[in-house]
Amino acid sequence: MLVTHGAILTRGVWRLPPHGLWFDAKIFALGGRPAATRAPSAPIGNTKERTNAMSVRETAQQAFKNHLEYLSSGRIEEWVDLFTDDGVLEFPYGPADFPKKVEGKQALFDYMRNFPEHFKVEFVDLRFHETIDPTLVIAEFTSVGQALSTGKPYNQTYISVVETAEGKISRYVDFWNPLVAAEALNATGDSSLYAAFDAS
Incomplete structure (x- = not known):
């Protein structure tokens, strides 16, 4: 020098x-x-900002993992609490008589409360896709289990697009195959599928 x-x-x-x-x-x-x-400038985005984004992403993904755990173990009240007060569950490919949207905690509970009585499943092969927005979760996973009323297998493939706010699910878009559910429940049409799912 x-x-x-x-x-x-x-x-x-x-x-x-x-x-x-x-x-x-x-x-x-x-x-x-x-x-x-x-002199060379510092990288765009400081360490604190990057760390915060990582924390937000991890929190959002953990909420999704909890969703799978609570649903598979029949903990429906805890599952509902993962949503914001005005949280929405949407079914773009649901059968004709299925609700396209379920909104609010009470409606979410009413919709999902009978799930443990109809299906015994384990959710596996979870894969997260990277997103620019750390509050957005895009996931692929499968279910391995059976319909309790028929004993038939219920092996479903899912793709989920989930928006979160401060660690709570605000919008959950659920892509699944209703034909798999119909086969598992011995349902012969749209109306009978929803009746079988909604029956207590």
Whole structure:
């Protein structure tokens, strides 16, 4: 390291501390004009911001993991509490008489309370897809189990798109195959499928 007239030469680069300018010492040696540039800038987004995004993502994904655990173990009240007060559950591919949307905690409880009486399942092969928004969860998983009323297998494949707010589920879009449920419950039509699922 060489210090002269307030400049510091380190590894072939001149640095002028008051201005933060850099000069390539090799250009001086060749008799050329110095090319001054600003010191390299810090990466976009500081460590605190990146850490916060990771924490938000982990919280959102944990809420989803809890959803699978509570539903498979029949803990419906705890499952409902994972949602915001105005949380929504949507079924884009549900049968004709299935509700397209269930909204609010009471409605969510009424809809899901009989699930443990109809299905005994374990959710496996969970895979999260990376999202730009850390509060958004996109997941693929499968269920392995059976319909209790028929003893038939209920092996379903799911894709879920879930929006969260402060660790609570605000919107859950549930993509599943109703034909698999119909086969497991011996349901012959849309109405009988929903009746079988909704019956206590």
